[in-house]
Amino acid sequence: MTSLSVNVNKIAVLRNSRGGSDPDVVQAARACLDAGAHGITVHPRPDARHIRAADVHALAELTGARGVEFNLEGNPFAPPRDGYPGFLALCEAVRPAQATLVPDGDEQLTSDQGFDFQRDAERLRPLVAQLRDLGCRVSLFADAWDPRRSDGIEHAALIGADRIELYTGPYADAFQRGEQGDMLERFAAIARRAHAVGLGVNAGHDLSQENLGAFLAVVPDVLEVSIGHALIGEALHDGLPNTVRAYLAILDRVAGGQSG
Template sequence: MTALSVNVNKVAVLRNSRGGGEPDVHRAAATCLDAGANGITVHPRPDARHIRADDVLQLARLTASRGVEFNIEGNPFAAPRPGYPGLLELCRQARPAQVTLVPDSDGQLTSDHGFDFARDAARLRPLVAGFKALGCRVSLFADAWDETRSAGIEHAADTGADRVELYTGPYAEAAAAGAAAPLLARFAGIARRARAVGLQVNAGHDLTRDNLGPFLAAVADVREVSIGHGLISEALYLGLERTVRGYLQVIADAGSNSAA
């Protein structure tokens, strides 16, 4: 059974846009777990534009108390700086079940490509060993759509990593255009190659309720999907009507009390 790990970065984006503590990232994560999510994912970046180091530690305590997995994503090459102790140190403090290494630059809006394993395996090897020494399972962000980068998927196993996370953004784009079949076949093939060298397979980026089912039907034995943007976006619609009615009820109740 594929596990669902909910990425709560977008909740932190909304909080940080206003300042203060609302919406509460911890409460949002707890709500996801109450609804049956198997874990929580965060991607703290050095500029702290959404998830901050204090969020990471708070969510580590929450997930530990619930007995579910915590997945921390990040660039292992990003240098520590004020407010960001570095990915390895964050993981040393939080001890997540899984760390997902992603090759994004500091100013990058969102993760949009995987590692070039033929080029990066040697640099990644000691970093992977460092995270595994903390007891973390290590997953590496990987392309399936780019022929040059995916050609070296077997090199991911040379790093000592446990899993790869297939970057599904291009699949989601193709699915929205009604042209998913060729990419689904490619993703399925890359996943088979990864498993053949001993790597388990995760997936994530731009997955939604509309495109997730076909993906899982085509790509066998996906261990985990990490979903944030699409899930939070859908929650605005699916939860909005009930929330608005709740506010109207509060107003109505206040009016009744005033009249009395």
């Protein structure tokens, strides 16, 4: 069955818009775990737009006490600055179960593309090794829709990564237009290529209750989905526990259909 990791970045965005400590990121993460989420994801950025270094430590303590996965996302090439010690330094400090490397920059509103593996593989290789030495499972953000970057997916395995995370923003856009068929086939093909070289497959970005089931029904053996923006938006209407349970029900239905 696919695991659900809830990304709580948007809770931090809301908190930071007013300063102070409300809403509390750890309290929100605890509510998600109480409702059955399998893990927590955060993406600390050098600009501290949402999650801060102190949040990373607090959430590591929570997930460690609960015995659930903590997935830390970030750009390993971004240099340290005031308030941000660097992605590898954060991983060394809290030892997340999974480190997901993402090639985002300060100018990007959100992570909107995967690595160019043919270009970036050798730069990533020593960083992957360092993270694995820390005991982290390593996942690399990957495209399925752009052949300029997806053609080198096999390099992720060659440099020692454990998984890729498929950037699903283009699928969500196509789904919204009712044109998801071709896009789903592209994602399924990349997933099969990843599996063929021993990589596990995660997925995330703009997945929602509306489009998640269709994605998992076609893309084979997705181990984990990381969902934040849509889940937090839906929770404004239905509450965090109910929204997390709704996602878990989708995962259960898909798993039941695949096992049947």
